[in-house]
Amino acid sequence: MRRNSNQLVQRMDNNSLAVRPTAQVIALRQRDPFSEASEQQRAVAMARLDIACKVIDMTKEGFSERKAIETLLNQAATGRLQPYYQAVMKTAAKNGRLAPSKSPIAEWVKTVREGGGKVELLEGHKGRVLKEQPAWWGPALEYYNQPGNTEIAVVWRLLTEVEGFAVTYDQVRNYLNGVPAMLGRYSPARIGKRLYRLTEKQYIRRCTDRCQAGDVYVADGYMADIFLFNPVSGKLMWRPELTICMDLRSRFIPGWRMDEHEGTTAVQNLWAETFARWNHVPLMLYVDNGSGHKNKLMSDAVTGFYVRHNIEVIHAIPGNPHGKGWIERFFVEVKRDFLKTWKPAFYCGDDMNDEARAETRNRAEKDFKEGKINPPTPQEFAIAFNAWLERYHQRQHPEEKTKTKAALWGGLSPLPPQADLLEMKRQAVTLTVRRASVKHKQVEYGHPDLHAYNHKEVVLEYDLMDYSVGVIRDLDGRWICNANLITAIDAVAPNRLEKKRMERQEHQQQRAQRKLDELKRQAGITIDAHSVADDALTLIGNSSTPVLPTPEIDIDFDNFGFE
Numbered sequence: 217m218r219r220n221s222n223q224l225v226q227r228m229d230n231n232s233l234a235v236r237p238t239a240q241v242i243a244l245r246q247r248d249p250f251s252e253a254s255e256q257q258r259a260v261a262m263a264r265l266d267i268a269c270k271v272i273d274m275t276k277e278g279f280s281e282r283k284a285i286e287t288l289l290n291q292a293a294t295g296r297l298q299p300y301y302q303a304v305m306k307t308a309a310k311n312g313r314l315a316p317s318k319s320p321i322a323e324w325v326k327t328v329r330e331g332g333g334k335v336e337l338l339e340g341h342k343g344r345v346l347k348e349q350p351a352w353w354g355p356a357l358e359y360y361n362q363p364g365n366t367e368i369a370v371v372w373r374l375l376t377e378v379e380g381f382a383v384t385y386d387q388v389r390n391y392l393n394g395v396p397a398m399l400g401r402y403s404p405a406r407i408g409k410r411l412y413r414l415t416e417k418q419y420i421r422r423c424t425d426r427c428q429a430g431d432v433y434v435a436d437g438y439m440a441d442i443f444l445f446n447p448v449s450g451k452l453m454w455r456p457e458l459t460i461c462m463d464l465r466s467r468f469i470p471g472w473r474m475d476e477h478e479g480t481t482a483v484q485n486l487w488a489e490t491f492a493r494w495n496h497v498p499l500m501l502y503v504d505n506g507s508g509h510k511n512k513l514m515s516d517a518v519t520g521f522y523v524r525h526n527i528e529v530i531h532a533i534p535g536n537p538h539g540k541g542w543i544e545r546f547f548v549e550v551k552r553d554f555l556k557t558w559k560p561a562f563y564c565g566d567d568m569n570d571e572a573r574a575e576t577r578n579r580a581e582k583d584f585k586e587g588k589i590n591p592p593t594p595q596e597f598a599i600a601f602n603a604w605l606e607r608y609h610q611r612q613h614p615e616e617k618t619k620t621k622a623a624l625w626g627g628l629s630p631l632p633p634q635a636d637l638l639e640m641k642r643q644a645v646t647l648t649v650r651r652a653s654v655k656h657k658q659v660e661y662g663h664p665d666l667h668a669y670n671h672k673e674v675v676l677e678y679d680l681m682d683y684s685v686g687v688i689r690d691l692d693g694r695w696i697c698n699a700n701l702i703t704a705i706d707a708v709a710p711n712r713l714e715k716k717r718m719e720r721q722e723h724q725q726q727r728a729q730r731k732l733d734e735l736k737r738q739a740g741i742t743i744d745a746h747s748v749a750d751d752a753l754t755l756i757g758n759s760s761t762p763v764l765p766t767p768e769i770d771i772d773f774d775n776f777g778f779e
C-alpha cells in the first residue's frame with residue numbers, strides 16, 4: 217500500500233482525505249527521549265558525544281581510532297588534557313573514576329559514525345529514534361483505542377488482512393506498548409472517560425491538618441454486604457442500608473443509622489440523633505447529591521433542615537468518589553474487617569465467588585425455613601457493630617501517627633444545637649393559612665391565633681410519629697402557636713412514618729406492574745377484551761341471537777369471604 221506523504225492526513229475508504237484526530241496526532245509526533253531524560257542522563261550523554269567527536273577529529277589528523285582513544289586516555293590520566301575535556305571525561309566515567317575505559321569510548325564513536333547523536337548516547341536508550349513514521353501507525357491506534365478493548369493480536373490481524381500492511385505482530389505490539397499512556401492500554405477511549413479520570417489522571421490530595429474536631433461531618437449511605445432478618449417483612453434475605461456520619465478531622469464515627477433505604481427520614485434522623493448525642497452542631501456537612509441529602513425538606517431556603525440549624529452544606533461532585541475518599545475508605549474497612557468475620561455464613565459481598573455466594577444464600581434460606589438456624593437480627597448487628605466501632609476508634613490516625621481517632625475526637629469543643637432531639641426530628645413545610653387553619657396532605661391543624669395570618673404563608677413543623685400537635689411559625693422562624701389536630705381522613709390514622717412506608721410500597725407495586733405490562737407487550741400476549749368482542753360481532757354479522765343484558769351482582773364487602 218502506498219504510504220501517505222503527510223502523516224497527519226489519512227486516506228478514507230472512498231480515497232478522500234481526512235485530518236487525523238488530535239489524540240492520534242499526539243502519538244504520530246516524534247517523541248524526544250532527550251527531553252524526557254533526567255538532567256544527569258542528559259549531562260552524561262553530552263559528555264559521551266563530546267568524547268566521540270574528539271576521537272573522530274583526532275582520526276582526521278592521522279591517528280587511527282585505537283591510537284586516538286589511547287592518547288586521549290593517557291592525557292586524561294596525566295592531567296595534560298584541556299580543563300573542559302578533563303571534566304567531560306570525568307562526567308562520562310562511572311563509579312567516580314577520572315575517565316571511562318576503551319570499550320565504551322569505541323562504542324560511542326561507532327554510534328556517532330552511524331549517524332547517532334545525543335539521544336542514542338543516553339544511558340539506557342534502546343534502539344534508534346525513527347526519522348519517519350510507518351503508515352500503519354494511525355490505523356493501529358484507531359483499532360486499538362476502541363471501547364471494546366481490542367487486543368493487540370486482533371489489531372495486527374486487521375492491519376495485515378484488512379488494510380494490507382506488511383507488518384509483524386512484534387512490531388505492532390512494540391509500537392502500541394510504547395505510545396504515550398493516554399493512548400495506550402489504559403487510554404480514556406478504551407476504559408472510558410470516567411474510569412480514566414478516577415484511576416489514571418492526577419488528583420488533588422487533601423489533608424485535614426487545619427480542621428478541628430467537629431468542624432466538618434462527612435456522611436454517606438452504604439448497603440451492608442450481609443443478610444439480616446427483617447422484622448417488618450419476616451424475611452431473612454434483607455440487606456440493611458447504613459447511613460454513617462464521620463468527623464473529617466478525627467475520622468471518628470459520631471453517629472450512624474440502619475434503615476430500609478437512605479431516604480429523607482433516615483438522613484434527618486441521623487443528623488438529629490448525632491447532634492443531640494454529642495450536644496454539638498458542626499459548621500459544615502459534606503454529603504453527596506442523593507435524594508436523602510438533597511431535597512426540599514432538607515435543602516429548602518426557608519423550611520429546610522440545614523437552614524433551620526444554620527449549617528453550611530457542601531455537595532460532592534457526582535461520580536467522584538475521591539471527593540469523599542475518607543468515608544469511602546471507612547466502608548472498605550467495615551466490609552473487610554467486620555462484615556466478613558462477624559457472620560461469615562450470611563456475608564454476601566461482591567468479592568465472593570458467584571457459585572459460593574449462591575450456594576451460601578440457598579443453604580441459609582433452606583435452613584431458616586426448616587428452623588435449623590437463627591439468622592442475625594438488626595439488634596444483634598447494632599450491638600456487634602458498636603463494639604467494632606470502639607476498637608476502630610482506638611486505632612492509629614492516618615495523618616497523626618502518634619494519636620488515635622478517639623484521642624483527636626476528645627478535643628471536641630461542643631457547639632450546642634438550638635433545639636432538642638424532638639424538635640430536630642420534626643419536618644417543616646410552608647403552607648397558606650385558610651380560616652385559621654392549615655392543611656398538609658390529609659391532615660389539618662387549627663388555632664384561634666391563626667386568624668391574624670389568614671391568606672399568609674406560615675411554616676408548619678410536624679412530628680412523623682405524632683399527629684396531635686403541629687408547631688406554627690412565621691417565615692422568619694418566630695413561634696406563633698401550637699395548632700391542634702382538626703381532622704384526619706383515615707378512620708384509624710397511622711402515624712406519618714407508617715404512612716410514608718405505605719406510600720413507598722404502593723409506588724413499588726406500581727413500578728412492578730408497569731414492568732409486568734411491558735414484558736407482556738413484548739411477548740405479544742396482551743389481550744384487549746373490547747377489541748376481541750368487536751371482532752366477534754363483526755364475524756357474526758346481523759345475527760338474530762339477542763344480546764343478553766349485563767347481570768348486576770351485589771357484593772357485601774363486610775361479609776365477603778368470611779362466616
